[in-house]
Amino acid sequence: MSGEAQTFHSSDRQMKMSDQRKITRNTLLMTLPIFALMIIFTAVILVISERAELKEAQAEEWRTVDMQAATINSDIQHISSDLALLAHQSEMADLWDDGGILVPEVLAELTAEYLTASTYWESYGQIRLIDENGMEIARVNFNNGLPAIVPQEELQNKEGRYYFDDAFKLNQGEVFVSPLDLNIEHGEIEQPLKPTLRFATPVFDQHGNKRGIVLFNYFGAKLIERFSSQANTSNGSQAMLLNADGYWLAGPNPEDEWGFMYEDREDRTFGNTYPEAWERIKSDESGQFKTSQGLFVFKTIYPLLEGQ
Numbered sequence: 301m302s303g304e305a306q307t308f309h310s311s312d313r314q315m316k317m318s319d320q321r322k323i324t325r326n327t328l329l330m331t332l333p334i335f336a337l338m339i340i341f342t343a344v345i346l347v348i349s350e351r352a353e354l355k356e357a358q359a360e361e362w363r364t365v366d367m368q369a370a371t372i373n374s375d376i377q378h379i380s381s382d383l384a385l386l387a388h389q390s391e392m393a394d395l396w397d398d399g400g401i402l403v404p405e406v407l408a409e410l411t412a413e414y415l416t417a418s419t420y421w422e423s424y425g426q427i428r429l430i431d432e433n434g435m436e437i438a439r440v441n442f443n444n445g446l447p448a449i450v451p452q453e454e455l456q457n458k459e460g461r462y463y464f465d466d467a468f469k470l471n472q473g474e475v476f477v478s479p480l481d482l483n484i485e486h487g488e489i490e491q492p493l494k495p496t497l498r499f500a501t502p503v504f505d506q507h508g509n510k511r512g513i514v515l516f517n518y519f520g521a522k523l524i525e526r527f528s529s530q531a532n533t534s535n536g537s538q539a540m541l542l543n544a545d546g547y548w549l550a551g552p553n554p555e556d557e558w559g560f561m562y563e564d565r566e567d568r569t570f571g572n573t574y575p576e577a578w579e580r581i582k583s584d585e586s587g588q589f590k591t592s593q594g595l596f597v598f599k600t601i602y603p604l605l606e607g608q
């Protein structure tokens with residue numbers, strides 16, 4: 301398939317996509333189960349003895365945590381809006397004929413739209429349309445800034461993969477968000493590391509029959525970079541991003557991150573390093589407290605609820 305015929309040069313299409321995004325962002329309403337959980341907190345390791353200094357530090361760290369949480373929530377809402385835009389393309393209703401057979405001309409048009417989206421948004425490693433049997437029927441890879449349509453003979457079946465099974469169970473308007481993990485290719489952790497969040501939503505034909513899902517592989521490094529850039533380290537504090545099990549997604553020691561992805565790092569958790577603090581953090585949604593190991597300020601994020 302010629303790449304020249306599908307590069308991002310159509311001003312009309314860009315305007316159409318921009319208008320659709322505005323409409324979607326204003327009208328999108330999703331009812332979502334809680335699936336993934338992330339916790340943000342800042343630990344001030346320095347011992348703060350003076351009461352006035354402690355109070356000032358608490359206020360400063362809380363502002364930082366609140367800003368970081370708001371940024372993550374904003375990112376998730378933005379991705380959900382992008383996903384809804386592609387899932388509700390007008391062509392989607394015509395992609396399957398009355399007999400449930402794919403219409404090649406419509407599929408080609410939709411695939412070209414995915415190429416345009418990948419080029420314009422620059423946030424997704426993969427944009428895929430997967431049918432009800434788990435078979436990819438359209439896929440665009442970002443390719444380090446050179447988006448390309450994957451040839452039909454290279455498309456893969458994803459039946460049995462957790463993200464397909466969980467997303468296909470959803471109702472119209474519901475969104476699946478995976479935990480933040482590292483991308484795996486051919487059974488191995490991809491190098492260099494690619495933190496990935498998967499967003500998916502089911503798609504339907506003109507008769508309301510569920511026909512598959514639209515799936516994004518979002519560059520999780522973007523989210524982590526923004527989180528880290530907002531950290532306040534001037535007073536010796538450390539910004540950390542954890543998953544629901546207390547594993548570091550971003551922390552002070554890179555070798556301790558992504559412990560759940562490596563057999564030799566399974567014991568590298570926040571709970572093992574700060575057991576007293578973890579007991580309090582995992583039982584509350586937000587708060588701040590001081591232990592012998594420092595001042596802890598934290599906030600819990602529920603990614604799936606941000607679409608509501």
